[in-house]
Amino acid sequence: xxxxxGFLLLALGLAWAQGDKLKACFIYVGxxxxxxxxxxxxxxxxxxxxxxxxxxxxxxxxVPEAQALPVIDRFVREGCQVIFATSFGYMxxxxxxxxxxxxxxxxxxxxxxxxxxxxxxxxxxYQVYYLNGLAAGALSKTGKVGYxxxxxxxxxxxxxxxxxLGVRAVNPKAQVLVRWINAWYDPAxxxxxxxxxxxxxxxxxxxxxxxxxxxxxxxxxxxxxxxxYTPMLKFxxxxxxxxxxxxxxxxxxxxxxxxxxxxxxxxxxxxxDYFWLLEHKAVEMGADYGVPINPKHVPLLQxxxxxxxxxxxxxxxxxxxxxxxxxxxxxxxxxxxxxxxDRKGVLRIPAGKKATLEELLTMExxxxxxxxxxxxxxx
Amino acid sequence: xxxALLRAVLFGTPLLLAGLGALLSERGGVVNLGVExxxxxxxxxxxxxxxxxxxxxxxxxxxxxxxxxxxFLGVFAVSLRANQFVAGLALAALGLGASGLLGKxxxxxxxxxxxxxxxxxxxxxxxxxxxxxxxSRSRFGLYLRxxxxxxxxxxxxxxxxxxxxxxxxxxxxxxxGLAGAYLSLAYxxxxxxxxxxxxxWVAIALVILAAWQPLRAIxxxxxxxxxxxLQFRLQGSVPIPSEAFAAMPYxxxxxxxxxxxxARAPKALGQPFDRGR
Numbered sequence: 001x002x003x004x005x006g007f008l009l010l011a012l013g014l015a016w017a018q019g020d021k022l023k024a025c026f027i028y029v030g031x032x033x034x035x036x037x038x039x040x041x042x043x044x045x046x047x048x049x050x051x052x053x054x055x056x057x058x059x060x061x062x063v064p065e066a067q068a069l070p071v072i073d074r075f076v077r078e079g080c081q082v083i084f085a086t087s088f089g090y091m092x093x094x095x096x097x098x099x100x101x102x103x104x105x106x107x108x109x110x111x112x113x114x115x116x117x118x119x120x121x122x123x124x125x126y127q128v129y130y131l132n133g134l135a136a137g138a139l140s141k142t143g144k145v146g147y148x149x150x151x152x153x154x155x156x157x158x159x160x161x162x163x164x165l166g167v168r169a170v171n172p173k174a175q176v177l178v179r180w181i182n183a184w185y186d187p188a189x190x191x192x193x194x195x196x197x198x199x200x201x202x203x204x205x206x207x208x209x210x211x212x213x214x215x216x217x218x219x220x221x222x223x224x225x226x227x228x229y230t231p232m233l234k235f236x237x238x239x240x241x242x243x244x245x246x247x248x249x250x251x252x253x254x255x256x257x258x259x260x261x262x263x264x265x266x267x268x269x270x271x272x273d274y275f276w277l278l279e280h281k282a283v284e285m286g287a288d289y290g291v292p293i294n295p296k297h298v299p300l301l302q303x304x305x306x307x308x309x310x311x312x313x314x315x316x317x318x319x320x321x322x323x324x325x326x327x328x329x330x331x332x333x334x335x336x337x338x339x340x341x342d343r344k345g346v347l348r349i350p351a352g353k354k355a356t357l358e359e360l361l362t363m364e365x366x367x368x369x370x371x372x373x374x375x376x377x378x379x
Numbered sequence: 380x381x382x383a384l385l386r387a388v389l390f391g392t393p394l395l396l397a398g399l400g401a402l403l404s405e406r407g408g409v410v411n412l413g414v415e416x417x418x419x420x421x422x423x424x425x426x427x428x429x430x431x432x433x434x435x436x437x438x439x440x441x442x443x444x445x446x447x448x449x450x451f452l453g454v455f456a457v458s459l460r461a462n463q464f465v466a467g468l469a470l471a472a473l474g475l476g477a478s479g480l481l482g483k484x485x486x487x488x489x490x491x492x493x494x495x496x497x498x499x500x501x502x503x504x505x506x507x508x509x510x511x512x513x514x515s516r517s518r519f520g521l522y523l524r525x526x527x528x529x530x531x532x533x534x535x536x537x538x539x540x541x542x543x544x545x546x547x548x549x550x551x552x553x554x555x556g557l558a559g560a561y562l563s564l565a566y567x568x569x570x571x572x573x574x575x576x577x578x579x580w581v582a583i584a585l586v587i588l589a590a591w592q593p594l595r596a597i598x599x600x601x602x603x604x605x606x607x608x609l610q611f612r613l614q615g616s617v618p619i620p621s622e623a624f625a626a627m628p629y630x631x632x633x634x635x636x637x638x639x640x641x642a643r644a645p646k647a648l649g650q651p652f653d654r655g656r
Contacts, residue, residue: 031479031572033486152621179611180621186576187567188607192390196611199382211571212489235489235569372615375622 025080026059027071029087035230036210041086044248068093076101103266117266121251121274123282125244126162127326130335131285131319132226132242133166136204138304138315139224143174146202148193148214150184152375154363156208161367162335168369170306178372185210191217231288241297245284278326343368391604392500393558397582398596400554407547408527408647409456412467415579416474421445421559423478426570434494438560445556449548457544460651479572493568499561510593527645530652540652
């Protein structure tokens with residue numbers, strides 16, 4: 001009898017422990033892969049699960065945008081209380097799913113539409129791109145910096161512009177040659193785009209694509225590069241200078257904790273939008289975790305000079321000073337502070353003004369120094 | 380210009396290898412739509428062996444896996460007389476899925492000593508010429524062609540239709556495996572899920588573009604490579620949108636196919652051979 005009671009208690013306890021867990025489910029657009037977007041989200045998911053004992057997670061990878069709603073249906077059937085959708089293209093499916101399941105909390109990465117039970121979030125790199133641009137401008141001997149870009153959408157354009165502003169802050173004559181591959185993930189296209197840029201004289205590279213292909217290709221010809229999304233130093237230890245690194249776990253944990261504490265409910269997310277930057281530690285500048293600049297290239301950047309407010313300073317010191325400022329709770333510097341004209345000479349950000357969030361999210365113009373096709377460029 | 384030609388050859392090489400592999404089995408009458416999956420799985424095995432043992436052995440391992448997958452397809456497409464198109468598509472899905480699953484622990488690992496692309500590119504070129512000689516000058520070539528054109532007649536003359544088809548699938552599979560090994564050991568020395576990114580499908584199109592002739596496959600593969608490179612070389616310097624450039628190789632295929640209407644597929648292509656009927 002006592003044994004049976006014991007088992008009953010154990011079963012109850014297990015059921016209770018199970019029921020007490022918050023179930024968060026993730027829809028990934030690509031394969032988890034070895035680097036890049038989906039991989040980074042998955043790292044964030046795992047870190048959150050490891051840190052929060054009351055959290056249980058689940059994911060489905062490589063979900064085409066048209067298939068998102070059936071996956072949402074499945075997740076809800078399986079008892080998911082929070083659903084993270086990690087691609088811009090899931091927007092309509094998320095809004096439809098949110099209407100269908102008003103008691104489930106949705107969070108849409110890179111999204112621009114919200115609802116009572118749909119929040120949006122983004123860990124953005126534009127500040128980091130500016131800092132990397134400073135280093136790129138200092139390192140280029142030819143004055144030609146290559147950029148292998150995914151799709152011509154505002155997010156990618158914002159990053160290229162911030163990067164170019166950085167490059168030109170050091171070398172006002174430098175050019176950033178942009179090549180679109182029209183894919184988030186296509187190592188063959190990234191490889192050939194890099195080869196084409198090398199053939200045109202580019203000697204420093206940055207990119208938006210989900211593999212380390214650009215880095216590997218550039219390194220073969222001795223060109224410097226900046227990693228993207230995850231630490232990529234190991235793919236070319238002599239040539240990766242720095243890069244953009246994301247920490248989605250910071251956002252995931254903050255969000256999930258607030259759901260657990262009842263701060264976020266399916267009724268009050270209409271105004272919840274995370275656009276987290278360096279100050280929130282959602283992103284990091286680095287060749288590797290905790291390595292803002294590859295030590296091999298620090299002397300080069302210390303030697304390089306740039307003019308700031310009429311004074312000569314070393315590029316290295318400038319990068320570190322700005323990084324510190326932007327990581328502080330009250331940053332004073334923003335790359336998109338006017339006066340900024342686009343490459344056609346139209347004033348886009350007036351003197352003394354900072355670009356608004358709206359302006360950042362809808363950026364279509366090209367910064368001076370950007371060379372190449374720019375679909376959707378305003379007249 | 381030299382740069383463009385070099386890129387055409389180096390990007391064209393995996394297409395040429397995979398295309399020759401598919402072409403070989405098609406000349407024997409078996410359609411192989413599994414190329415993409417075969418390439419993915421052999422790329423993974425080649426990378427794993429290349430990382431743990433030696434890249435040269437990785438190449439052999441990749442070819443071995445390709446050959447085995449070719450034989451595996453043969454079980455369904457030749458012996459069981461399944462619909463070749465369905466069997467091939469299933470193999471493509473299986474190879475992609477299995478490589479993604481098994482490859483997880485090789486993701487994010489750089490290969491310290493990649494193979495020089497040039498050697499493999501030269502080997503691919505030699506294989507194309509070798510295949511041409513095999514088809515036109517050897518007894519096996521004669522058997523293969525007769526099995527692809529008229530398996531009934533070949534059977535009457537005492538040629539083992541199934542045997543020839545199995546051999547063609549295995550040899551072709553080896554070449555497709557070599558294409559996979561080239562990707563993960565030389566062209567992009569690392570492994571990622573889905574790294575073939577559609578090259579296998581282009582290789583299948585290349586067979587048609589080449590009108591089932593190995594020497595024309597060389598031309599077709601390099602043409603693809605050239606266009607692929609040029610779309611990024613020319614982007615921004617001519618007033619054509621980047622999206623149009625991205626579509627260029629495929630538009631060209633359609634154009635060439637339309638112009639080369641006379642190219643004829645092997646007569647028995649895609650038809651399982653059943654002696655009793």
